[in-house]
Amino acid sequence: MGAGLLIACTFFIVGTLGQKFIGVPGPVIMILFATLIKCLKVMPHKMEDGAHNLYKFISTSLTWPLMVGLGMLYIPLEDVVKIVTPAYVIVCASVVFIMMLSGYFVGKLMKMYPVDAAIVTGCHSGLGGTGDVAILSASKRMALMPFAQVATRIGGVSTVILASLLLKLLS
Secondary structure, eight states: OHHHHHHHHHHHHHHHHHHHHHOSOHHHHHHHHHHHHHHHTOSOHHHHHHHHHHHHHHHHHSHHHHHHHHHHHHOOHHHHHHHOOHHHHHHHHHHHHHHHHHHHHHHHHTTSOHHHHHHHHHGGGSSTHHHHHHHHHHTTOGGGHHHHHHHHHHHHHHHHHHHHHHHHHHO
C-alpha cells in the first residue's frame, strides 16, 4: 500500500508541474500520465498491486467520510435552497433518467449487463468521483468503480481540455 501512495503522490506532482508548463489543469495531466503509464505497461506489477490496495483501502474505509466532507465543502447549501424548484428537479430527474435509459439499451445492444451499463452511465450525472462513489454505493455496485471512473474521467478530461483550449483561443 505504501507503493500505491508513492505512485499517487508521484502522479500528483507530475500533474501539478505539468499544469505550469502546459496550461491544462493538473488533475487532467495526472490522469493522462497515469493512462500512458498503464498503456505502455512500464509499471511493475507489484507496484500496481500496491496502488490497487491503496484504492481498496480508501474506497472501503473512507467512502462515507469523504462523501460527507466533500459534499459539505463543495455544495453551498444556501445556494442549493435558492435553486431547487419543482421545474428544476423535474428537468434534472428527466436528464438522469434518459441518460440511464440510453445506457441500459446501449448496454443491452452490446450484450453487456444492461443494469450495470445504466448505472455506470448514470455516474456521469454525479459530482465526478464523489458522485461515482455515491451512486455505486447506493446501488451496491462498488465493483463497477473502475468502469465508472474511466467513463467519468474520459468525458471530464475531454471536456476540460476542449474548454481550456477554446478559452485560450477566444481570449
